[in-house]
Amino acid sequence: MTRLDSTSSLTSQSPTTFASSQAQGPLLSSEMMAKLERMELVTRKIFRGRMKGERRSKRKGQSVEFADFRNYVSGDDLRFIDWNLFARMDRLYLKLFLEEEDLHFYALVDDSLSMDFGTPSKFFVARQLAASLCYIGLCRGDRVSISTFGRSATPVVVRGKSTAHRMLGYLESAPCTEASPSMEETMRRFCLKNTGKGIVVVITDLMNKSGYETALKMLVAREMDIYLLHVLSPEELEPKLVGDLSLLDCEDRDRRDISVSASLLQRYEQTLNAFIEQARSFCNRRSITYVSVRSDQPIEPLINEYLRTRGLVR
Numbered sequence: 001m002t003r004l005d006s007t008s009s010l011t012s013q014s015p016t017t018f019a020s021s022q023a024q025g026p027l028l029s030s031e032m033m034a035k036l037e038r039m040e041l042v043t044r045k046i047f048r049g050r051m052k053g054e055r056r057s058k059r060k061g062q063s064v065e066f067a068d069f070r071n072y073v074s075g076d077d078l079r080f081i082d083w084n085l086f087a088r089m090d091r092l093y094l095k096l097f098l099e100e101e102d103l104h105f106y107a108l109v110d111d112s113l114s115m116d117f118g119t120p121s122k123f124f125v126a127r128q129l130a131a132s133l134c135y136i137g138l139c140r141g142d143r144v145s146i147s148t149f150g151r152s153a154t155p156v157v158v159r160g161k162s163t164a165h166r167m168l169g170y171l172e173s174a175p176c177t178e179a180s181p182s183m184e185e186t187m188r189r190f191c192l193k194n195t196g197k198g199i200v201v202v203i204t205d206l207m208n209k210s211g212y213e214t215a216l217k218m219l220v221a222r223e224m225d226i227y228l229l230h231v232l233s234p235e236e237l238e239p240k241l242v243g244d245l246s247l248l249d250c251e252d253r254d255r256r257d258i259s260v261s262a263s264l265l266q267r268y269e270q271t272l273n274a275f276i277e278q279a280r281s282f283c284n285r286r287s288i289t290y291v292s293v294r295s296d297q298p299i300e301p302l303i304n305e306y307l308r309t310r311g312l313v314r
Contacts, residue, residue, distance in 0.1 A: 027124075027131040027171055032300060036132055037139045039303075039313045041105055043199050043225045070094050104145070104198025105137040106224075108190065109174070110183070111148035113250040114207045116176040118233025118295045125295040126203040126231050127171045132303050133201060134158075134167050136313060145194065146170060149204075150180040155193075178251070183208045187215040191222055201312075203229040206279055209252070216288060226288045227312055230279060233295045237272070239265065 028036075072081060072092035080095050107130040115123040130146060137144045138161050146167055147155035156170040181189075183204065200219055206212050219226050241260045248255050258264065276292065283290035291310055293302065307313050 027128050027168060028135060032132070033135060035300070035304070036135050039136045040140050041103060041133065041137050041142060041199060042311055042314050043103060044311065103137065103140075103142040104196045105134065105142050106190075106194065106198060106200045107134055107144070107146045108186065108200065108202045108204075109146075109148045109171070110180070110202075110204035111150045111174060111176050112180040112208070113176050113178060114205055115231075116250075118235055120295055122205055122231045122233055122295045123176050125293070125297075125299070126229070127174065128299050129203055129229060129231075129293070129302070130201070131168060131171050132299065133307075133312070135164055138164050138167065143196075143198075147190075148174050148180075149183065149186040150177045182210045183212050183215040184210055184218075187218045191218050197222065197224055199225045199227070199312075201227045201229060203231060205231050206275075212279070213282060216282070216286070220286050220288070227291065227310075228279075228283055228288055229291050229293050230276070231293045231295055232276075237294065239268065241265070 070093065072094050076094050082093050082095050085091075085093050109123075109126050109130050111123065115121070115126060134144045134146050138158060141160065143157070143159050144167065145155045145157045156166055158164075158167050183206075202216075202219075204212075216226070216228070244257070244259050246255060246257050280290045280292075282288075289310055289312070291307065297306075303313065
């Protein structure tokens with residue numbers, strides 16, 4: 001990917017524009033948590049869980065809810081033979097039941113310095129999104145793994161509503177860091193460490209000079225249900241810059257001197273739109289659900305309406 005030079009500069013134009021992610025209030029209010037408890041994470045694929053949960057599976061197993069019959073074959077468990085049906089038809093049939101299983105949900109949050117920009121900051125909104133989705137999973141008994149790019153080697157893995165404080169504590173204490181690895185390195189480490197399949201939500205601004213394509217291809221190869229939440233701030237989408245400026249990239253300290261004009265802002269808008277469309281097209285071709293997120297969007301309609309229409313929650 002060709003990184004947007006103008007965008008990379010804008011994300012670090014001045015330290016005073018960085019919003020303090022620790023000073024923007026709690027990630028989830030009690031009112032929001034009450035609403036999230038009524039939702040459920042949805043997967044377009046069926047994955048085999050490690051533990052039985054509250055989610056109905058297409059697999060047949062042992063439960064109290066009848067699903068279907070099939071012919072008995074040698075070696076089947078005799079306890080599941082329908083003897084009433086045998087008395088009527090003189091043939092052995094096995095009763096099948098619906099099985100419930102847990103869903104594996106993974107949330108990966110970009111914690112690079114470019115995320116600590118905007119009002120509210122992209123990183124704060126990214127953590128709000130991750131906290132909301134993880135809380136939905138915990139309320140439904142799903143297995144939830146949450147990590148940032150810089151701490152992907154030591155994710156927090158939780159299950160059950162009673163463990164929500166661990167998940168929230170992890171996210172609330174997570175800082176943006178200069179030591180955050182590239183997206184490719186993060187995904188390689190994630191794929192090596194996590195053998196289970198499930199839903200993977202990657203929350204990032206995609207501003208990585210090494211690109212995002214190889215990283216996302218690693219997840220596609222794992223046959224996971226992938227969602228990319230692309231977070232950009234209104235200051236990046238609609239920059240209000242004038243005059244002669246010296247812009248400094250917060251991640252690699254690259255400096256650019258520019259003279260802001262109407263034509264320059266127009267070229268920036270065209271380049272940014274092309275970058276967004278390239279990312280959307282890349283995802284669509286690989287069955288990755290791409291969701292564009294403005295950091296100034298209220299979290300409640302974003303979860304309850306926008307992500308519901310994208311099929312991630314219901």
